[in-house]
């Protein structure tokens with residue numbers, strides 16, 4: 001009950017922040033009604049998906065300070081659970097999504113339990129390795145289509161199909177995802193003010209002190225990792241229905257893992273708005289760069305270079321990302 | 337007085353160095369034990385062994401009737417033992433109030449209840465005005481006081497303080513002493529206090545335990561210990577101690 005109240009309570013933010021976020025929420029609600037191209041809508045869907053990935057990443061990576069570069073494996077688990085369940089047994093999305101989250105969380109325990117014995121860079125590297133191992137397994141596993149991947153036969157279903165989440169028009173996907181997005185923001189708003197949220201922030205600062213206060217640091221990390229995983233897997237399930245064509249190379253790639261982490265770090269790790277800001281900047285850049293340059297020979301990878309540059313600048317100037325810059329600026333203005 | 341803490345033959349070795357060497361003592365419920373000794377005597381190491389941060393090579397620690405030797409720190413903490421750290425320096429983005437809340441979270445999962453408890457504790461430690469500052473903006477002495485408040489939030493039976501008065505001016509030491517007395521009397525907390533500020537240890541402690549080179553060289557009432565030749569030798573060195581003792585004797 002208290003958690004529910006906390007989710008809807010944004011009173012600790014400044015009035016300007018509250019107004020900006022209301023304006024953004026209103027814009028997101030009416031966006032599809034504006035005369036926009038289908039390309040713009042597709043970009044917005046990507047933005048919402050990556051915001052959610054980033055929110056998940058932010059629990060363990062931001063509040064918990066454990067840099068996780070293996071989130072793609074959980075996108076894969078969600079996407080494959082939903083796709084396999086739909087193709088083989090015609091299982092509704094609303095069933096396969098929570099089941100996928102369950103699988104992902106179980107896998108996250110198997111991965112997280114040993115990995116959280118590692119620290120710093122070793123942890124980050126180990127998450128990459130774990131994700132790549134799972135991807136390799138999927139690439140040779142015939143049951144899930146091996147390297148060819150899976151295709152959801154969308155033409156077989158009468159659209160709009162809200163049970164299987166199969167639509168012809170992107171606007172349906174947009175609104176379903178937007179509901180997830182608002183749910184994600186509310187969840188994160190409660191999370192950051194929860195017992196676990198505060199405990200994690202102390203763990204990030206000083207693990208020994210956290211231990212001395214009775215916190216089981218290892219278990220707190222494993223638990224938070226599971227929460228992050230559930231977020232990512234949920235969006236992975238959505239991704240399967242939206243894209244309809246999934247293969248290990250794109251749902252579980254290292255690129256995806258790194259992009260998720262980069263976005264949250266760019267926007268501001270450990271803040272509520274950070275992942276949204278990061279996705280809001282990088283996703284349009286990425287899409288339009290692909291559109292403009294991607295196809296031309298020799299220029300493939302321009303987008304990669306660009307966001308590598310951005311992240312280098314940000315980490316040199318302000319490790320807490322864009323949101324950190326905003327806060328620093330505000331502190332300076334207030335002390336002046 | 338029933339023993340709350342019972343340390344027997346505790347030994348901790350770092351390479352060739354015996355940082356704790358066969359230490360035995362007990363602390364009764366409701367007592368304040370002062371723990372003193374020159375730099376490097378092994379005081380902090382002893383705290384680490386008692387609270388589970390170090391695993392001793394030999395010896396046992398019994399707390400509240402149970403053998404806790406080798407248990408992980410969080411398990412020991414949950415049994416009612418809290419501590420502060422000699423070298424705590426905060427770098428995170430938590431405020432003073434939020435830090436204190438984390439201590440209270442060991443007793444409640446409710447943020448609003450933790451907030452109320454934390455404010456109360458900050459209040460009687462004279463930290464109420466600092467509640468909304470980031471803890472990293474405080475001087476080290478202030479951060480240590482917040483760490484004390486946070487430890488109190490766990491509602492411990494036994495509280496181990498490692499040099500909380502370091503860096504305070506005489507006025508602040510007086511305030512801290514009152515606060516510690518208050519904790520002891522009002523909340524019935526048993527304390528072990530490591531301190532180089534003699535005024536504080538000697539005034540506060542029911543009993544004092546003196547370590548040197550990892551061993552207990554004296555224990556007893558504060559006045560007894562202060563005049564113990566072995567203690568004076570440990571603090572002043574052989575040569576000066578001999579001269580001092582000669583002058584002091586009638």
Ligand SMILES: Nc1ncnc2c1ncn2[C@@H]1O[C@H](COP(=O)(O)OP(=O)(O)OP(=O)(O)O)[C@@H](O)[C@H]1O
Pocket residue numbers: 350353355373374375376377378379380381382422
């Ligand atoms: N982790 C460690 N590894 C190796 N040696 C250590 C370690 N911790 C402490 N020591 C050594 O053990 C001895 C006791 O150190 P300890 O910190 O317990 O002393 P102390 O009595 O707390 O001193 P101070 O009053 O300066 O805080 C010192 O010689 C120290 O160098």
Ligand SMILES: [Mg+2]
Pocket residue numbers: 379380381422
């Ligand atoms: Mg010490």
